[in-house]
Structures are given as structure tokens and as C-alpha cells.
Amino acid sequence: MTGKVWAAVGVLTALAAGAWWYTHPRPALPDPPAPPADTPHVAAVSTDCADCHRREYDTWFRTYHRTMTRDAAPDTVKGDFAGAAYEYAGVVTRATRRGDEFYLETADPGRAARTTEYRVDRVVGSHWIQEYLHRAPTGQYVRLPVLYHLGERRWVHSHGGFLAPESADFWEHSRGAVWNASCLYCHNTGPRKNPVRDALGRPAGFRTEVAELGISCEACHGPGDAHLRKQRGDTIHPADDVVHPGRLPVARRDEVCGRCHGALVPKPEAWDRVTHRDPFVPGRPLEVFNHVFRSEGEQAALAAGRPKAKERPTPDPTDGRFWGDGTPLTTALEFNGLQLSACYENGTGRLSCMTCHAMHGDEPNMLVRPAARGNDACLSCHPAYREKLTEHTRHAADGAGSLCYSCHMPHQVYSLMTTHRSHRIQTPELADSVGTGKPHACNLCHLDKSLGWTKAELAKWPGPAGKRAAAVKLDVDDEANSAAVLALLRGDARTRAVVAGAFSHEAAKRAGGADWHGAVLTRLLEEERYPVVRYLMGRALPDPFDALAAPAVRRARLLELRGRYGPPVKPTAADWARLRAGRNDPDVTVNE
Known part of the structure; x- marks a missing residue:
């Protein structure tokens, strides 16, 4: 690929979230001291540790930490590269394999209406979604715009793989997504970004190094070379600083x-x-x-x-x-x-x-x-x-x-096209869900109930917690309507994603029934501009619906399903239009 095309991709590190060194130089800061010349750090890779710690190695080997980042190879690439063709926004992306190499032919970022074939050099992810990276001549690993959903075994465009509004720009969510700048530090062990500058001091790429791709032993236990030398009988070695996290404060x-x-x-x-x-x-x-x-x-x-x-x-x-x-x-x-x-x-x-x-x-x-x-x-x-x-x-x-x-740890977290438990362990205070966007724990299970119902139930609790709930002021819509339906009607995309995800939970179906879900969700799907929110709502429908299909296919299927489910019973049609007109819907992006 030519340098001009890579310039069009817009992958210079200054655009990446992690590249603050480039955009905020601080020449007055002293360089840290170099390590002593006689004690260079030689990474202890996981296979070295396996010699003595076989059980720990075997249990770690089964985890997804190990496979967060891998070079592309037949045993690491999980997507369908057997000549698969995936169409999105009029662009057909073709995934092919030649020998032990994998290629994606997709839209060229610098030439309209043309495609370019990119070799897949590295992969990120092996649990939920797998991303494919192409190494540019500058040493930058650039995320390609088509991802593979491992659970559903299907190709997904990055517009539908991350919480963001749909865009006419095919490369928007991959432009600037450089592995060296944004994924390097948390997906690998012993990372060194090693940015390169040209003769004028401008960013010119990377010579990135890692001790080991993925998260391996040294990431949690610290440098292991001295420990290895000691165990192997070396009589001269630096201090053994291997850490057992469980023994730390x-x-x-x-x-x-x-x-x-x-x-x-x-x-x-x-x-x-x-x-x-x-x-x-x-x-x-x-x-x-x-x-x-x-x-x-x-x-x-x-x-x-x-x-x-x-x-x-x-x-x-x-x-x-x-x-x-x-x-x-x-x-x-x-x-x-x-x-x-x-x-x-x-x-x-x-x-x-x-x-x-x-x-x-x-x-x-x-x-x-x-x-x-x-x-x-x-x-x-x-x-x-x-x-x-x-x-x-x-x-x-x-x-x-x-x-x-x-x-105390409800599904208030979104990423990777699904919802997850919050790790903020807290009492489900009603006030925390008024004006914050965060759905209330009770209403993520009792989807049919209003915040007014939640307030009345929490007010029954003895002591200060009940009094705090009783003191919360709610508007008339919060008192009368399902909090979940209100969130989907007038909440922002973050709130809509988390609430839409709750409709798939079996506990929610048991708590509030599911016979009304189809009527509400198909009505909302028609007007939803965030592909991920559509996906989460479509996943919850009683009948199959491909929320990531082409618009014409979606519309035809929605008409069929809406005829089957009928209109929502509540809110009324008039209230539905009023509430939807008041939606808080700024552009938001969750890059995880």
C-alpha cells in the first residue's frame, strides 16, 4: 500500500487516545535513569515459567488473557475466511485465506468506490469479538473496519461493533484506531511503544516491542529474569523481585x-x-x-x-x-x-x-x-x-x-455488544438513577414497573435508606410508566443500550413477563439510529430478527413482526409520540 493511502487512513498516532506524548511534548522533563548495563531485563516468557509452575501455566493458558493479542495464524484467526462475503453500506468485504495467510478486501479509505486487499497481520480478541489488524509500512497496526462476532459466528462492521451512531464514513470507527497507541498497553506484556519521528520531528510510525503478546506471567508477577537465573543455579544475579499478588496488601x-x-x-x-x-x-x-x-x-x-x-x-x-x-x-x-x-x-x-x-x-x-x-x-x-x-x-x-x-452489582455496564455487571458495589439508591442516565437495578429486572413503583418499594425499607427513597422527586411520567420503556423512548444511547440488553435476561422475563416485549421493541427498532442498540433490542425479540441486516431487509421484517405483536398497550400512542419527541439523544461513543 502506498504512503498516500496510509495518509488517507488518518492513522497518525496523534489522533489516537493513547498518543498524548506526541500532542503534548514536555522537553523540560529529565529522562529517567537507564538500567545498569550489567543487569539488562530479559523477559521471562510464559514457557520459561511452565518448567516449574505447570499447574499455574495450564490454568492461565486456558484464559482469554493469554489470547488477547496474537499474530495471525491458522490457530489464532477465528473468523470465516473461507471466501466469505459480507455486505455493509453497499460495500462488499471479502475474507479469504491463502495458505497460512489471511486477507480482507474492503473499502479503500483514500479512493472512493474502490476496494483494497489488506493482509491480516495480527488479531485482537478471542472471547467476544475478534478485530483484525494490518501492519502498515510505518510499523503501525491499523484496525480494519470489519470485525468478527465470535458468539454468533458472523461478520460485523465496526459501526455495529461499538456503541456509536451509524455513519456514512465506512472507515470512521477504524480511522485512528492504531494498536500501537490504543491497545498495546493493556493487551500485551512488557510493552514498549517506541515511536519514530522523522527528520523534522513529526510522528513517522513505530518500532513497537513487547515481551510477549497477550497478558502473561510477568504482567502480574513482575520481571522474572532474575528469578529464572536463580532457580537455574546462577551464582551471580540481581535481586529476585517476582511478586505473588495474593501476598500483597x-x-x-x-x-x-x-x-x-x-x-x-x-x-x-x-x-x-x-x-x-x-x-x-x-x-x-x-x-x-x-x-x-x-x-x-x-x-x-x-x-x-x-x-x-x-x-x-x-x-x-x-x-x-x-x-x-x-x-x-x-x-x-x-x-x-x-x-x-x-x-x-x-x-x-x-x-x-x-x-x-x-x-x-x-x-x-x-x-x-x-x-x-x-x-x-x-x-x-x-x-x-x-x-x-x-x-x-x-x-x-x-x-x-x-x-x-x-x-448490588447489576448489569449497568456496556461493552462488546452486550451488558455486564457493575463492579461498583452499592446500595441501589433511587437518587442515583434520576438525572444520571444510569438505569436502576430494580428496573433492570422488573422491566414492566415504573420508577414510582420502585420508589414505593424502597420506601418500605426501614431506616435511612427508606427515607432517602421516599424523598426522591419523580415526574408524572416516571410515576406512571415502565422505567424501561421510558429509558428506550427518551434516554440517551448509553441508557438505551443497557436497558435493551436487560430484555434478554431470563430473570427479567420471569419478573415482568415477556408477552409485551415484542410490541414495544419492534416499534422502537424502527427509529433507532445506533446499530448496537438495534442489535440488543433485536436479540431480545421472541422471533428471529437480524438487527444488523440491510435497511430494506430490516424494514420488511419489522412490518411482519409488528403485525404479529400488535401495538404497545402503554404508553398510549399520544404519550408515545410526546415522550419520543423529548428524547435526549446526543452523539455518544463507547469505544469498548
């Missing part, structure tokens, strides 16, 4: 996870300005090397070199990472949610990431420990509720309503 332990599952902006004085090597070492405080932010506004201020030690800007209505009350709304921010939890006690108590998760356990999907698949993890700190569970939950003991995390 809670705060240091969780920062090992928070390095990738937290909202961070590097502190330039702590990072090497030449290599941009990640300096974090497990066991050291994370904030020595990074700022933690709690809104996209704060992120931008920190990246621009304007740290505000005491100011935590309130997330605005288009924030793609946090709800209006500060709760993380997307994945990869679990550490921030935990930090906001009273149970966490600022890292001084017993609760930690490892209370519920184990990298070397028996469950490679979400790494959840057996005790955390029910209530045991919560009851280990709150034993009094074991004997009065139903009195506290007011739900049947064997139902979803009596699982602690149903109410």
Missing part, C-alpha cells in the same frame, strides 16, 4: 489488576519519553506512574498536563466511560468501580479483586471463583444476612432477586 494487589482494568493517564515524569515503556511493576503503587481519572473531562485535562489534585469533574451527558453519578459504564474500569465501593474500604479491608476472581482457577471464562458464583463471597463479610436472606431481599431464596449481586 489489598491495595497493591488490586492495582496489579487496575493497571489494565482502570481508567489511567500516564504521568510523563514517570515514563520513559523515548521508548514509552510501561514502567509499572507489580507491588509498587499504581499512582506512582499514572493518574486515575473519573470522567472523560478529567482524562482530557490530565492528558493535556493539567492535573487537578482535588477536582473530580462530574461526567457530562456524553461521557463514554462514566454515568452521571461517577459509576463506570463500560468494561475495563472495574478497578474504578471497586474503589467507589464502601465494601472496599479504600483498599484497607478484606475485599479485593481476588475475593471473587482467580487467574489460576477452574473457570476460564470470567475467572470467577466458586464461592463468588453465589452469595458466599458476600456472606463471608456479611454473615448476618445468611439467616435472614429473604427478609432482606424480599425475594424467593432460590430466585435471582436473592443473589446479592443482582441488586
Whole structure:
């Protein structure tokens, strides 16, 4: 591919979220000291560790951390490259394989109405969605605009793979998506960005290095070369600094996870300005090397070199990472949610990431420990509720309503075309869902109920919690109409995505019935401009519906289904039009 075409792709690192070194140079900062010449770090790759730690290696090998990033090969590429053709917005993308190499022929970003064939050089993802990267001559790995949904085994355009409004620009959500700048640090071990500049000091590409693709042993246990040399009998070796996260204090332990599952902006004085090597070492405080932010506004201020030690800007209505009350709304921010939890006690108590998760356990999907698949993890700190569970939950003991995390860690998080549990462990306060965009936990299960119903139920709770709920002011629509339907009618795309996802949950179908879902969702699908929200609503319909199909195909199927389900009973047609006309619908993007 020519240099002119790559210029048209717009993949210069200055456009990427992680490329703040380029856009905010700080020449006055001193370079960090170089490591002693006689103790170079030679990465201990996972196979080295396997020699002595076979069980740990085998359990880690089964996890999706290992396969976050891989070079393209027959055993790593999961998409259908057997001559598959996928059409989106009039462009036909063809996926083919020649020997052990894989190719995507798709729209050329610099030449209208033409296609170009790109070799797939690297893949990101092996759990939910797999992205395909092409290596440019500049060393930049650029995300191609067509993704593969692993669960459904189908091709999806990036417009439908991320929460963003549909666009006529075929490359919009891939333009500027450079692996070296945005995916490198949390999807690999021992990353060094190694940006390259031309003779005039302008960004000219990368010579990126990693110790190992994917998340492997050194990411959590620290540098292992000295440990290896010691175990192999070397008589002269530096200090053995391998860390066992489970033996660290809670705060240091969780920062090992928070390095990738937290909202961070590097502190330039702590990072090497030449290599941009990640300096974090497990066991050291994370904030020595990074700022933690709690809104996209704060992120931008920190990246621009304007740290505000005491100011935590309130997330605005288009924030793609946090709800209006500060709760993380997307994945990869679990550490921030935990930090906001009273149970966490600022890292001084017993609760930690490892209370519920184990990298070397028996469950490679979400790494959840057996005790955390029910209530045991919560009851280990709150034993009094074991004997009065139903009195506290007011739900049947064997139902979803009596699982602690149903109410205290509800599905208020969106990413990767589905919804996930919040890691902010909190009492479901009604006030937190008024004016913040964040759906209330009760109404993510009781989809047929209004916030007025929720207020009345919560007000029955004894003590301050009930009084706080009773004091919340609701408008007449919130009092009278299903909170879920209202959210889909007048909420922003973030709220609509989370609520639409709830319609697929079996617990919600049992709690509020499902016979009314089709009438509501097919009416809303007709006018939804976010492909992901359409997908989540379509997934919840009682009958098959391809929400990512071509517009004409969708319209024909919707007419058929609307005739079958009939019109919604409530709100009335007049109220429906009034509420829909008042929708808060700014452009929002969630890049996860």
C-alpha cells in the first residue's frame, strides 16, 4: 500500500487516545535513569515459567488473557475466511485465506468506490469479538473496519461493533484506531511503544516491542529474569523481585489488576519519553506512574498536563466511560468501580479483586471463583444476612432477586455488544438513577414497573435508606410508566443500550413477563439510529430478527413482526409520540 493511502487512513498516532506524548511534548522533563548495563531485563516468557509452575501455566493458558493479542495464524484467526462475503453500506468485504495467510478486501479509505486487499497481520480478541489488524509500512497496526462476532459466528462492521451512531464514513470507527497507541498497553506484556519521528520531528510510525503478546506471567508477577537465573543455579544475579499478588496488601494487589482494568493517564515524569515503556511493576503503587481519572473531562485535562489534585469533574451527558453519578459504564474500569465501593474500604479491608476472581482457577471464562458464583463471597463479610436472606431481599431464596449481586452489582455496564455487571458495589439508591442516565437495578429486572413503583418499594425499607427513597422527586411520567420503556423512548444511547440488553435476561422475563416485549421493541427498532442498540433490542425479540441486516431487509421484517405483536398497550400512542419527541439523544461513543 502506498504512503498516500496510509495518509488517507488518518492513522497518525496523534489522533489516537493513547498518543498524548506526541500532542503534548514536555522537553523540560529529565529522562529517567537507564538500567545498569550489567543487569539488562530479559523477559521471562510464559514457557520459561511452565518448567516449574505447570499447574499455574495450564490454568492461565486456558484464559482469554493469554489470547488477547496474537499474530495471525491458522490457530489464532477465528473468523470465516473461507471466501466469505459480507455486505455493509453497499460495500462488499471479502475474507479469504491463502495458505497460512489471511486477507480482507474492503473499502479503500483514500479512493472512493474502490476496494483494497489488506493482509491480516495480527488479531485482537478471542472471547467476544475478534478485530483484525494490518501492519502498515510505518510499523503501525491499523484496525480494519470489519470485525468478527465470535458468539454468533458472523461478520460485523465496526459501526455495529461499538456503541456509536451509524455513519456514512465506512472507515470512521477504524480511522485512528492504531494498536500501537490504543491497545498495546493493556493487551500485551512488557510493552514498549517506541515511536519514530522523522527528520523534522513529526510522528513517522513505530518500532513497537513487547515481551510477549497477550497478558502473561510477568504482567502480574513482575520481571522474572532474575528469578529464572536463580532457580537455574546462577551464582551471580540481581535481586529476585517476582511478586505473588495474593501476598500483597489489598491495595497493591488490586492495582496489579487496575493497571489494565482502570481508567489511567500516564504521568510523563514517570515514563520513559523515548521508548514509552510501561514502567509499572507489580507491588509498587499504581499512582506512582499514572493518574486515575473519573470522567472523560478529567482524562482530557490530565492528558493535556493539567492535573487537578482535588477536582473530580462530574461526567457530562456524553461521557463514554462514566454515568452521571461517577459509576463506570463500560468494561475495563472495574478497578474504578471497586474503589467507589464502601465494601472496599479504600483498599484497607478484606475485599479485593481476588475475593471473587482467580487467574489460576477452574473457570476460564470470567475467572470467577466458586464461592463468588453465589452469595458466599458476600456472606463471608456479611454473615448476618445468611439467616435472614429473604427478609432482606424480599425475594424467593432460590430466585435471582436473592443473589446479592443482582441488586448490588447489576448489569449497568456496556461493552462488546452486550451488558455486564457493575463492579461498583452499592446500595441501589433511587437518587442515583434520576438525572444520571444510569438505569436502576430494580428496573433492570422488573422491566414492566415504573420508577414510582420502585420508589414505593424502597420506601418500605426501614431506616435511612427508606427515607432517602421516599424523598426522591419523580415526574408524572416516571410515576406512571415502565422505567424501561421510558429509558428506550427518551434516554440517551448509553441508557438505551443497557436497558435493551436487560430484555434478554431470563430473570427479567420471569419478573415482568415477556408477552409485551415484542410490541414495544419492534416499534422502537424502527427509529433507532445506533446499530448496537438495534442489535440488543433485536436479540431480545421472541422471533428471529437480524438487527444488523440491510435497511430494506430490516424494514420488511419489522412490518411482519409488528403485525404479529400488535401495538404497545402503554404508553398510549399520544404519550408515545410526546415522550419520543423529548428524547435526549446526543452523539455518544463507547469505544469498548
